[in-house]
Amino acid sequence: MQLTNKNLYLQSNIQAASLTEVEGWHGTQTNNPKEQQLNYWKQQLAGATPVLELPTDRPRPPVQSYRSAKQSFVLPKSLSKALQTLSQQEDVTLFMTLLAAFGTLLYRYSGQEDILIGSPISGRNSAEIEGLIGSFVNSLVLRTDVSGNPTFQELLQRVRAMAMSAYVNQELPFEELVEQLQPERSLSYHPLFQVMFVLQNTAKQTLDLSGLTITSSELDKVTSKLDLTLLMEETEQGFKGEWQYNADLFDAATIERMSKHFQTLLSAIVAEPQQHVSQLPLLTPTERQQLLVEWNNTQADYPQQCIHQLFEQQVEKTPNAVAVIFEGQQLSYQQLNARANQLAHYLRTLGVEPDVLVGICMERSLEMVVGLLGILKAGGAYVSLEPEYPQERLEFMLEDTQTRVILTQEKLVKSLPTDEAQVICLDSEWELIAQHSEENPVSEVTVDNLVYIIYTSGSTGKPKGVMIAHRGVSNHLYWRQATFQLTEQDKVLQTFSLNFDPSVWQIFWTLSFGGQLILARPGGHKDPAYLVKVITEQQITIAGLVPSIIRILLEEKGIENCTRLRHVTSGGEGLGVEFIERFVGGFKFGKVFVKCYGATEECIFGTFLGCPRGGKYTISPIW
Numbered sequence: 001m002q003l004t005n006k007n008l009y010l011q012s013n014i015q016a017a018s019l020t021e022v023e024g025w026h027g028t029q030t031n032n033p034k035e036q037q038l039n040y041w042k043q044q045l046a047g048a049t050p051v052l053e054l055p056t057d058r059p060r061p062p063v064q065s066y067r068s069a070k071q072s073f074v075l076p077k078s079l080s081k082a083l084q085t086l087s088q089q090e091d092v093t094l095f096m097t098l099l100a101a102f103g104t105l106l107y108r109y110s111g112q113e114d115i116l117i118g119s120p121i122s123g124r125n126s127a128e129i130e131g132l133i134g135s136f137v138n139s140l141v142l143r144t145d146v147s148g149n150p151t152f153q154e155l156l157q158r159v160r161a162m163a164m165s166a167y168v169n170q171e172l173p174f175e176e177l178v179e180q181l182q183p184e185r186s187l188s189y190h191p192l193f194q195v196m197f198v199l200q201n202t203a204k205q206t207l208d209l210s211g212l213t214i215t216s217s218e219l220d221k222v223t224s225k226l227d228l229t230l231l232m233e234e235t236e237q238g239f240k241g242e243w244q245y246n247a248d249l250f251d252a253a254t255i256e257r258m259s260k261h262f263q264t265l266l267s268a269i270v271a272e273p274q275q276h277v278s279q280l281p282l283l284t285p286t287e288r289q290q291l292l293v294e295w296n297n298t299q300a301d302y303p304q305q306c307i308h309q310l311f312e313q314q315v316e317k318t319p320n321a322v323a324v325i326f327e328g329q330q331l332s333y334q335q336l337n338a339r340a341n342q343l344a345h346y347l348r349t350l351g352v353e354p355d356v357l358v359g360i361c362m363e364r365s366l367e368m369v370v371g372l373l374g375i376l377k378a379g380g381a382y383v384s385l386e387p388e389y390p391q392e393r394l395e396f397m398l399e400d401t402q403t404r405v406i407l408t409q410e411k412l413v414k415s416l417p418t419d420e421a422q423v424i425c426l427d428s429e430w431e432l433i434a435q436h437s438e439e440n441p442v443s444e445v446t447v448d449n450l451v452y453i454i455y456t457s458g459s460t461g462k463p464k465g466v467m468i469a470h471r472g473v474s475n476h477l478y479w480r481q482a483t484f485q486l487t488e489q490d491k492v493l494q495t496f497s498l499n500f501d502p503s504v505w506q507i508f509w510t511l512s513f514g515g516q517l518i519l520a521r522p523g524g525h526k527d528p529a530y531l532v533k534v535i536t537e538q539q540i541t542i543a544g545l546v547p548s549i550i551r552i553l554l555e556e557k558g559i560e561n562c563t564r565l566r567h568v569t570s571g572g573e574g575l576g577v578e579f580i581e582r583f584v585g586g587f588k589f590g591k592v593f594v595k596c597y598g599a600t601e602e603c604i605f606g607t608f609l610g611c612p613r614g615g616k617y618t619i620s621p622i623w
Contacts, residue, residue, distance in 0.1 A: 034171075034172065036169075037169040037171060037172040038172055038176075038177075038180055040165070040169040041141070041169060041172060041177055041180075041181070042180070042181065044141075044143060044165070044166070045116075045141060045143065045181060045192070048114060048116055048143060048192075049112055049114040049115075049116065050183060050184060050192075051189055051194065052106060052110055052112060052115065052116065052193070052194050052195060052227070053110050053112065054106070054109050054110050054195075054227065054228070054249075055109060055110075056249040056250060056254075057249065057250055057251045057254055058248060058249060060188050060189065060248075060249060061188060061248050062187065062188050063187040063188060064187060064188060064189070064225065064246075064248070065248055066223045066224060066225060066246075067223075067246070067247045067248055068223050068224040068244055068245060068246055068247055069244075069245060069247045069252065069255075070242055070243060070244045070245070071242070071243045071245070071252060071255045071256060071259065072240065072241065072242045072243075073240075073241045073242075073243075073259045073263065074235075074237055074238055074239070074240050074241070075238045075239040075240075075241065075263060075266065076238055077237060077238040079238065079239075079263070079266060079267060079270065080234075080238040080239045082270035083097055083098070083239070083266065083269075083270060085270075086269070086270050086273060090153060090156050090157075090273070091160075092156055092157075092159075092160045094199065095163075095199045096156065096159050096160050096163055097156065097269075098197070098199060098232055099117065099119070099142060099144070099159055099163070099197055100144070100152065100155050100156045100158075100159040101152075101262070101265060101266055101269055102117065102197050102230055102262075103115045103117060103144035103146065103155070103159065104146070104152065104155065104265060104269075104277045104280065105258075105261065105262050105265055105282075106195065107144075107146040107277065108265075108277075108278070108280075108282060109258075113145070113146045113147040114143070114144075114145065114146075114147075115143070115144040115145075115146060116141055116142070116143055116144075116192060116193040116195075117141075117142045117144060117193060117195055117196065117197050118139050118140070118141060118142070118190075118192070118193040118195065118196040118197075118226070119139070119140050119142055119196060119197050119198065120137045120138070120139055120140075120196075120198060121137065121138055121139075121140050121167070121170050122137060138170060138171070138172075138173060138174055139174040139196075140166050140167075140170060140174075141166075141174075141177070141192050141193055142159075142162060142163060142166055142197075143162060144158070144159060144162070145158055145162075146277060149276050149277060149278045150276065150277060151273070151274050151275060151276050151277070152269050152273045152274070152275060152276075152277055152280065153273045153274055155277055156273070177192075178191050178192060189227070190225045190226050190227075193226075194226055194227040194228070195226060195227055195228045195229065195230075196226050196228075196229040196230070197229075197230050197232075198229065198230070198231045198232065199231075199232045199233075200231070200232070200233040200234070224244050224245075224246065226244075226246070227245070227246045227249055227250075228243065228244070228245050228246070228250075229243070229244040229245070230242075230243060230262075231244065241259070241262075243255050243258070243259060260284050261282040261283070261284075264281055264282055264283065264284055265280055265281070265282055268280045268281050300475075300478075300479065300482075302474065302475050302478040302479070303474070303478065304447045304471060304474065305447065305470075305474055306376070306445055306446070306447055306449075306451075306470040306474070307376055307451055307470055307473055307474060307477075307508050307512070308340075308373055308376040308377045310474065310477065310508070310511075310512035310513075311337070311373060311508070311511050311512055312337065312440055313512075314333060314511065314512055314513065314514050315333045315334060315336075315337045317514065318333055318488060318514050319332065319333050319334035319337075320332050320333070320334060321333055321488060321514065321516075322516050323335075323336045323511060323516065323517060324336060324366060324369050324511075324516070324517040324518075324519065325516060325517070325518050325519065325538070326364065326365055326366050326518075326519040326521075327519075327521055329366055331366055331369075333511075336369065336370065336373070336511075337373075337438075337440075338438040339370045339374075340370050340373035340374045340377055341374075341377060341436075341437060341438050341439060341440055341441060342374075342433050342434055342435075342436045342437065342438055343370060343371065343373075343374030343375075343377075343378075343426070343433055343436075344373075344374045344375075344376075344377035344378040344441045345378075345436035345437050345441055346374075346432075346433045346436045347374060347375065347378040347380065347405065348378050348379075348441060348443075350405055350422065352375070352378040352379065352380040352405060353378070353379045353380065353443065353444070353445075354379040354380070354443065354444055354445045354446070354449040354450075355380075355381060355449050355450050356379070356380045356381070356405075357380065357381055357382075357383050357401050357402070357403050357404075357450075357453065358375045358378075358380045358381070358382055358383065358403065358405045358406070358407060359382070359383045359385045359398065359401075359403040359405065359406035359407065359408075359421065360372065360375065360382045360383065360384060360385060360406070360407045360408075360498065361385035361386075361387055361394075361406060361407070361408045361412055361415070361416060362387070362407065362408055362409055362412070362426070362498075363387060363409065363412070363522040364494065364519045364520060364521065364522055364524075365409070365519070366519075367409065367426040367427055368498075368519075369507065369511075369517065369519070370426065371407040371426055372498075372507065373511075374407075375407070376445075376451060377440070377441055377443070378441065378443065379443035379444065379445040379449070381449070381450035381451055381452055381453060381467075382451075382452050382453075382498075383397065383401050383403055383452070383453045383465075384452070384453075384454055384455075384497070384498035384499040385397060385398075385406070385416075385499075386497055386498070386499040387412050387415060389499075391415075391417045393463070394415075394416065394417050395417045395418075396463070397455055397463075397465070398417070398418050398421065400465060401453060401465060403421055404420070404421050404422060405421060405422050405424065406418070406421045406422070406423050406424065407424050407426055408423055408424070408425055408426070409425055409426065409427050410425045410427055410428040413425065445470070446470070447469065447470040447471040447474060448469050448470070448471060449469060449470060450467055450468070450469055450470075451468055451469060451470045451473050452468055452504070453465045453466065453467050453468075454466055454468070454498075454499060454500070454501055454600055455499065455600075456599075456600050466600045466601050468501075468603050472603035473504060473508065473603060473604075475603075476504075476505065476603055476604050477505070477508060477509050477512055477513075480505060480509050481509065481512075481513050483610075484567060484594075486509060486510065486513045486514070486515050486542065487513075487514070487515070488514040488515065489541075490510075490515040490516070490541045490542050491515065491516045491518055491538055491539060491540050491541050491542070491564075492506060492509070492510040492515050492516065492517055492518065492540070492541070492542040492543070493506075493518050493520060493531075493534065493535065493538070493540045493542070493543040493544075494506045494507060494510075494517055494518065494519045494520060495520045495524070495525035495531075495543070495544060495545060496525070496544060501600055501603070501604045502544050502569070502571070502572075502604060502605075504604055505544070505569075505604055506544055510542075515542070518534065518538050518540060520534060525545075525549070526549070528549065528552045528553050528555075528556045529556060529557075531545075531549070531553060531556075532553065532556045532557070532558045532559055532561075532562065533558070535562045535564075535565060536558060536561045536562055539564045540562070540564065540565055541564050541565060541566050541567065542565075542566070542567045542568075542569075543565060543567075543568050543569075544568070544569040544570070545568060545569075545570055546570060546571075546572050546573055547570050547571075547572075547573040547579065548573060550568070550570060550579075550583065551579065554582065554583070567594070568583075568593050568594070569594040569596060570593070570594070570595060570596070571595060571596040571597055571598075571605060580593065580595070580611050583611075593610075593611040594608055594609070594610055594611070595608065595609045595611060596608040596609075
């Protein structure tokens with residue numbers, strides 16, 4: 001006779017939550033009425049988070065395949081002994097200590113404070129059934145509350161109280177619990193819990209049957225309905241652990257890293273159990289070196305120049321090349337520079353100098369670009385005042401910045417809620433401005449002076465004005481040029497409002513390195529048919545578009561003709577793997593798709609993921 005399935009631990013030797021570990025509790029729960037136990041579980045699981053969202057290597061499939069794998073590890077004997085000692089000191093069982101540690105790991109991985117972990121219980125809590133053959137195993141749903149960032153000692157006492165009450169109410173079959181609670185069911189995940197913890201800590205028994213030789217062996221093939229199961233077993237060498245995991249979700253390398261994080265966490269717990277769970281270390285020394293030293297070694301020796309100086313250098317290189325195009329109108333680099341200089345000299349007569357704020361409330365137009373460059377050349381910094389914003393928000397921004405000069409267009413004057421600032425209409429008042437010099441003005445502005453103030457959305461409270469200096473923008477533009485190499489043949493479609501910092505790279509990257517800036521008409525960035533038309537007719541090669549617009553564009557008639565488009569930057573919304581694969585693989589454009597992420601405070605964005613054609617993408621990180 002050969003017992004081939006290691007999963008026989010689910011029979012009488014299981015000690016995942018054995019009542020014999022808790023003195024005084026043996027047998028006390030058998031008289032509880034079924035209704036009382038059902039009420040307990042309804043109350044215990046009320047409002048529980050239905051799915052534990054661990055970071056995975058691949059999206060959860062709509063239907064589970066139960067394709068699983070496993071991976072083992074052994075804790076050092078000294079650590080194993082220290083965990084037992086800690087359990088004794090805190091008056092808890094070893095199971096509770098390891099469960100609390102596992103819950104801490106899951107909290108740190110998922111960011112969720114409400115952790116549901118399944119655990120099998122032997123079900124042999126009555127002497128009358130000890131002699132019976134068969135499986136009495138039931139599954140308990142152990143709810144770990146990590147809210148409030150407790151110390152590990154505090155969390156351990158929460159787990160102790162929760163587990164002991166669960167033991168008393170262990171007799172309600174799990175299947176009946178699911179039927180009564182009626183959780184939202186899905187073919188893609190297990191109901192109520194998706195992770196399980198098991199501890200085997202009973203002495204192994206040798207069966208001596210006359211005429212039979214009995215051996216046990218492990219099966220290599222594992223199937224599981226769960227995302228992740230951690231099995232722990234006491235051995236002479238120390239605690240042995242095994243991860244059983246959903247191979248549709250996780251790669252072996254990810255589980256290996258998780259295993260090392262768990263061991264690092266356990267070592268920190270026994271060394272400093274009074275530490276808050278959010279502060280307990282997870283990273284191995286190698287990872288800390290990589291993350292804090294190697295990956296942070298991003299220093300680059302970029303030239304330190306102001307943004308308008310980069311533009312002026314390009315004017316010297318290609319004075320007659322077309323710089324900007326809008327609705328059939330265009331300006332060469334020389335013409336754009338001359339007009340911006342005239343405006344800069346005029347603004348200086350109004351007191352504009354380094355760090356003086358100038359509002360700009362304009363729709364996309366040639367005058368808008370002249371206005372931006374004129375402000376910077378005068379030494380000032382621009383404050384974007386979106387024409388479509390409500391009056392209350394514009395009033396707040398003007399009051400907050402104390403802006404005294406505003407550049408606008410005649411048709412927008414009435415929308416400006418101010419009687420104090422001097423309003424200059426670049427379209428109707430240009431004859432006055434044109435009387436000033438076309439020569440580059442000289443100002444005392446440096447890379448540490450402001451280039452713009454852009455306000456956050458205010459979605460998390462009061463909007464904040466983010467102040468960005470020339471140095472940060474210059475570094476970003478040089479990085480972008482070194483990474484993506486804009487050429488003088490490139491045509492960049494400008495679509496973002498000035499109140500969103502991606503507009504900074506669209507405008508100033510183009511004009512600093514010799515490309516053509518094609519301005520979409522006001523409102524055109526929301527019109528898929530228009531975007532396809534302008535991309536095709538203007539032979540656009542570089543664009544920045546939000547994911548929602550790209551999704552619509554992919555369905556738009558004529559999109560197959562946008563063959564010159566070689567580079568698209570997107571961000572600000574979630575992007576799934578299917579979307580990326582469809583964009584870079586299914587269409588004959590978009591040689592490089594750049595997914596970026598960054599708060600306004602980061603100067604455009606702080607992280608990016610390049611997705612070239614032909615690449616394989618299994619994850620879609622936040623960037």
